[in-house]
Structures are given as structure tokens and as C-alpha cells.
Amino acid sequence: MKLLNKSLFYSLLFSIGTQSCKTINTQDQDVEVQLSAVSYNGNIKQIINNNCFYCHSGETPSAGMDLTTYDNLVEAVKNRGLLNRINNASNPMPQSGLMMKEDRLKLKEWAEKNFPLEANTNSINTVKTPTMYYKAPEITPINIDNEGFDFMTKMQGHWVGDIFLLGQKIPWFTFDFRAINTSQIHGLFEGGTMGNLFNTFFVAEYKGVKTIMLRNGGILADIYRTSYFVLTEVSNNEYLFVDAYGGKDIMWVKVSFKDNKMKMVSYTSRMGSNKPSKHMEFNGALLHSDLAQKASEKYNFPTKEVVKRFPNGMPLADWGEQYPVVTSASYMMQAGDKSYAELGELAQDPIQINDIENIATVDLSFKRSDLSKDNKISVYLSREPLTDNKGNFKTEYGYISEKMMNEVLLFPEISKSQNDFQLTYLHEGKCYLTFVIDNNQDMTPGKGDYYSESLALDLKAGAPLKIEVDNILKTIN
Ligand code: HEC
Structure with missing residues (x-):
């Protein structure tokens, strides 16, 4: 059972759009593209952040390629076929589909102009401001006194x-x-x-x-x-x-x-x-x-x-x-x-x-004198404890059992460079917290991974809990 994909952590349920010089016409949704002066700090960085950051950043970036710095991005355009991939409809980057044409053209123009870092202010001034037009539609909400409640x-x-x-x-x-x-x-x-x-x-x-x-x-x-x-x-x-x-x-x-x-x-x-x-x-x-x-x-x-x-x-x-x-x-x-x-x-x-009322928070601080040193930590918040009363991780064939996995309510991952993390918007009431280090990187708690015994919590809004973690010391076997 493979549980999570890394991109999950990096993903909003609704992606962030980029929006710049263009005319939006509500009737036919045509977008008139007008390129403005391109530069890394002016617009390119933003396009890459919005579309590539999910996977090409962090400790283990996809394809071993971190795109969060100017130098790395230039290198990827020069030597890693970046422009081809963003325009390749059958094997696109991002994988979810081609970015809007305007952004793809900007990246091309940026490369053609030899990767300017800052916008040339003269050229900005000469760019004609395009006409902007957007008329929102009339929205008729459902009246819940009649239906939908x-x-x-x-x-x-x-x-x-x-x-x-x-x-x-x-x-x-x-x-x-x-x-x-x-x-x-x-x-x-x-x-x-x-x-x-x-x-x-x-x-x-x-x-x-x-x-x-x-x-x-x-x-x-x-x-x-x-x-x-x-x-x-x-x-x-x-x-x-x-x-x-x-x-x-x-x-x-x-x-x-x-x-x-x-x-x-x-x-x-x-x-x-x-x-x-x-x-x-x-x-x-x-x-x-x-x-x-x-x-x-x-x-x-x-x-x-x-x-x-x-x-x-x-x-x-x-x-x-x-x-x-x-x-x-x-x-x-x-x-x-x-x-x-x-x-x-x-x-x-x-x-x-x-x-937002009645949500609880937990402040975690990791001391990292335990097995979490140099490791990412997965935090599992669950309905039932993931460890038994002898302190053993509940497994089946060496992996967390499906039944136990289905007790999990929340599963954030904390980077190895972070020693403090606040869990926000938690529901009030009883739950359990278990820390796991995914040694074999299969995204599933299982044999050989490190863990701590499940900790029982009773969460209350307005009473933030502070938990010091220095007890990830056991190995799942
Ligand atoms: C959802 C995750 C995801 C997103 C978002 C994403 N990539 Fe990728 N990217 C990958 C993976 C996985 C690979 C390796 C497999 C492959 O080449 O298809 C990859 C490979 C690449 C490669 C080939 C690297 C090489 O050396 O072979 C390029 C170039 C690239 N991505 C550029 C981009 C750019 C630019 C964006 C944003 C516009 C982007 N990617 C967004 C996951 C992603």
C-alpha cells in the first residue's frame, strides 16, 4: 500500500494562477496576450514558483533538479531541455498540463534575451498598458431555507x-x-x-x-x-x-x-x-x-x-x-x-x-538528539493509537495495516532542517500523535522505519499544547 506522494505536500487543492498583462473578455474567454519586459525578478521567478515549486524544490526535488534559484533555472534551460518540456503537450512540465501560453512565451523570450535578472526599466516604460476588462457574472446563490441545507x-x-x-x-x-x-x-x-x-x-x-x-x-x-x-x-x-x-x-x-x-x-x-x-x-x-x-x-x-x-x-x-x-x-x-x-x-x-473559532493548535519542537537527526519527520495524527500497549507499532506483513492507516486523520511532514512546527486548525477532542521517520522512503510506515510510541492528546481551542519531541528511538520490526 503506497500512501503518499511527495507532490501532495506541495499542492494546493486549487492551484494558484498567474495573471499579468492581458485582456480578459468574459463573452468568449479569449485572452489577448501581450508580453511585457521579461526578467527573472520581474516575472520569471513567479511563473516558476507557481508552476514548478511543488516538485522542483525542497530536500529531494524531482529529477534532482531544484528550480528555486536563478542559477539553477538558467542551468535547466541551457542543459536540461526545460523549454522543450514546458512546450511538449504529450510529456509536459508541469505534468498536469501545459502552462498558459503567455507564461511559456515569457520563458522563451527570457532565454532569447540571455536571462535578464532585472527588468530594463526603459523597456517597461515603452510597453503599452493593455486594456483590462472583466465583468463578473451575476451569481444566484441557493437559498438554504428552500433546499441544500x-x-x-x-x-x-x-x-x-x-x-x-x-x-x-x-x-x-x-x-x-x-x-x-x-x-x-x-x-x-x-x-x-x-x-x-x-x-x-x-x-x-x-x-x-x-x-x-x-x-x-x-x-x-x-x-x-x-x-x-x-x-x-x-x-x-x-x-x-x-x-x-x-x-x-x-x-x-x-x-x-x-x-x-x-x-x-x-x-x-x-x-x-x-x-x-x-x-x-x-x-x-x-x-x-x-x-x-x-x-x-x-x-x-x-x-x-x-x-x-x-x-x-x-x-x-x-x-x-x-x-x-x-x-x-x-x-x-x-x-x-x-x-x-x-x-x-x-x-x-x-x-x-x-x-475561525474552536480550532486547536499544537506547537511541536524537535530536539533531534534522537533518531530524527538529519531526517524528515512524518507526523501522524490518528483516531486510535498506532502503537499497542507494549509500545510496538501495529503492523501487518511488516507494514502499517490498512485498518490502522484508516485511523489516520492528518499526516504532515516536517523537513529535516526544521526544529519547530505549529499544527494549526486541529479539531478539538481526543486524538493520538505518532512520529515516524520513513527510512526507506516508501511513504508508508513499515519495517526498518523509526517511530515513537503514540501519545494521547486532548485538544482544546484556546489552550495550545506544547510538545517537545526527543523520543523517536524505536525501530519498526
Ligand atoms: C507534480 C510534480 C512536478 C511539477 C509540478 C513539475 N515537475 Fe518537472 N519533473 C517532475 C518529475 C517527476 C520529473 C522527472 C520525470 C520526467 O522527466 O518526466 C521532472 C522532470 C523535469 C525536467 C527534466 C529534467 C531532466 O534533467 O531530465 C524538466 C526540465 C522539468 N521537470 C521542468 C519543470 C518545470 C519548468 C516545471 C514548471 C513549469 C515543472 N517541471 C513542474 C515533476 C514535476
Whole structure:
């Protein structure tokens, strides 16, 4: 059983689009491309960050090729056929499909001009500013007093299944959706060092109509981004959420239920520059509902109490000069060293981390005088302990058993250079934490890997736990 793919940690459920000099015409979605002055710092770095960072960065970059520095990128263009790969439709980079033409042309032009680092300001001044035009469609939300409210009940629970993400199928993935107040559920996904995101559905008032909205986002590839969706169609157990500003042409998420199965699909257009294409598909079964049931009793969920009002639709953020046309209810900011709270503020995000109630945090600090020295650490948060009362890891044929894997709620990975990590947006209540070092790099806890005995936690919002880890000392046998 292969569990995870590295790209998982590096992936947002909805990719970040690049957007620069172009005209967006809502009628036929034609994009007029106009190249502006290209330079590494001006635009090339951003294109590479948005499209390649997932895999070509970090400690073990794909193809052993790190594309996060100027020198490495120039080297890859010169000697690794980078321009061919980004234009090769049958074997593209990124693997999920060709980037938008504009970005590919920019990279070509950059190489032809011999890789300028900074933009030549004279040429910037002579570039004619193209006309920008975008008219968002009228969005008609579903009124949950009439239909659709049952979604909130159905979506709760611990879902386990496979996921298609960025052109790759990953056989094991999980979402843990539980109530966090009377009218909001939250499903967590936290990738660890490389990315941190979440998904929350809540009762909202959108232009005076009581409906359900989705907020999705977090930090990935050093960019903070959240996007908002609103429920616009309900039929036969299918619920469609569209971009709360740009509508279905910009991006959408559909959730459907059948028996005890849930399917969540997302399509995105890179902020309107392409027709929306499939970005993510999760197919899961409801394995456990006890934790969600407890949460719903605790918070008296579900009610139609409004969590957030958007009387005039979404407030539009200023995306800055680099992204002059706002096409989506998305709020973005380069992360750098800033805190989550600061980023939400700077991105003008209408719901920021401190507005989200009843989520717990755990501060981990790794001392690394144990076997974790020079190793990445996988953190497994689970419903049941992964080790037995003798302290042995529960395995089957040398691997974690499928049954135990299906107890896992969250599985971030911490880089070997990081000694502190904060787990955010955790659900309240009991869970277990187990640390594993994947010695043989097969992405699955199994024979020969190092581990610590499962630690029982009782998480409470407003009472952050601090855990010092210096006990990864055992070997799975
Ligand atoms: C989802 C992961 C993923 C993303 C995103 C991705 N790559 Fe790759 N890349 C790979 C893998 C895996 C390989 C090795 C297998 C192959 O060549 O197909 C690779 C190989 C390459 C190679 C060939 C290297 C060599 O020496 O053979 C180039 C060039 C490349 N990628 C460029 C890019 C660029 C440029 C981007 C962004 C525009 C990008 N990749 C995005 C996973 C990715």
C-alpha cells in the first residue's frame, strides 16, 4: 500500500494562477496576450514558483533538479531541455498540463534575451498598458431555507479514499470534516513544512440570501491564498459551489454523495486565463462518523445561524500591480516570514485565522538528539493509537495495516532542517500523535522505519499544547 506522494505536500487543492498583462473578455474567454519586459525578478521567478515549486524544490526535488534559484533555472534551460518540456503537450512540465501560453512565451523570450535578472526599466516604460476588462457574472446563490441545507449534515465525518491532484493519482488520502460551531464544518489538511491548508463550509448571507459558502486555502509554495465559493446548484445529492466573484468560469467545486461515498471535484481556470480544467478529484468512503457526531452534539450543529454576511457580495482585494485584473474571490499574499494572522490582514482576507473559532493548535519542537537527526519527520495524527500497549507499532506483513492507516486523520511532514512546527486548525477532542521517520522512503510506515510510541492528546481551542519531541528511538520490526 503506497500512501503518499511527495507532490501532495506541495499542492494546493486549487492551484494558484498567474495573471499579468492581458485582456480578459468574459463573452468568449479569449485572452489577448501581450508580453511585457521579461526578467527573472520581474516575472520569471513567479511563473516558476507557481508552476514548478511543488516538485522542483525542497530536500529531494524531482529529477534532482531544484528550480528555486536563478542559477539553477538558467542551468535547466541551457542543459536540461526545460523549454522543450514546458512546450511538449504529450510529456509536459508541469505534468498536469501545459502552462498558459503567455507564461511559456515569457520563458522563451527570457532565454532569447540571455536571462535578464532585472527588468530594463526603459523597456517597461515603452510597453503599452493593455486594456483590462472583466465583468463578473451575476451569481444566484441557493437559498438554504428552500433546499441544500442537508449538505452540512452529509459532509460531516472522516472520509478516506484516493485523490487525483496535479495530474497524479494518490491512492490514500483523508478529510476529517467536523462541526466547529453551530453552522460551520471544517475539514483539515495540513501538509507540513511545505504547505498548510484547510477547507471550511459555513452558513453565509450572500447578497441577502442565506446560503452555504466554502473557504479554501492556506499557505503553499510561500504564497498565502484563500478562495471563496458559493452554493449555486443543488440536484440529486450534488452540490455545486462556484467562485464567489467570478463564478463557474473561474473555478468551481462539486460535491456529490452516494450511499456512504463522497466525491469532491474541483476545476480551475488559473484565474480566468484558460477554460477551467480538472484540478482535483477526491473519492472517499465515510469510514468513521463518531468524532463528527460528538462535535455536532457539542456545538448544537447544524443550525442556519449566519457565520458571515457579505451583503454586497465579496469585497474585492487589490492583487497589486502584478495582477491588475481581479477575477476571483481570492485573497493572496507572498508569505515570506510573516505570520498567518499578518498574511490574512495583508491579503485583505474577509475571514482570517483568528476569526475561525474552536480550532486547536499544537506547537511541536524537535530536539533531534534522537533518531530524527538529519531526517524528515512524518507526523501522524490518528483516531486510535498506532502503537499497542507494549509500545510496538501495529503492523501487518511488516507494514502499517490498512485498518490502522484508516485511523489516520492528518499526516504532515516536517523537513529535516526544521526544529519547530505549529499544527494549526486541529479539531478539538481526543486524538493520538505518532512520529515516524520513513527510512526507506516508501511513504508508508513499515519495517526498518523509526517511530515513537503514540501519545494521547486532548485538544482544546484556546489552550495550545506544547510538545517537545526527543523520543523517536524505536525501530519498526
Ligand atoms: C507534480 C510534480 C512536478 C511539477 C509540478 C513539475 N515537475 Fe518537472 N519533473 C517532475 C518529475 C517527476 C520529473 C522527472 C520525470 C520526467 O522527466 O518526466 C521532472 C522532470 C523535469 C525536467 C527534466 C529534467 C531532466 O534533467 O531530465 C524538466 C526540465 C522539468 N521537470 C521542468 C519543470 C518545470 C519548468 C516545471 C514548471 C513549469 C515543472 N517541471 C513542474 C515533476 C514535476
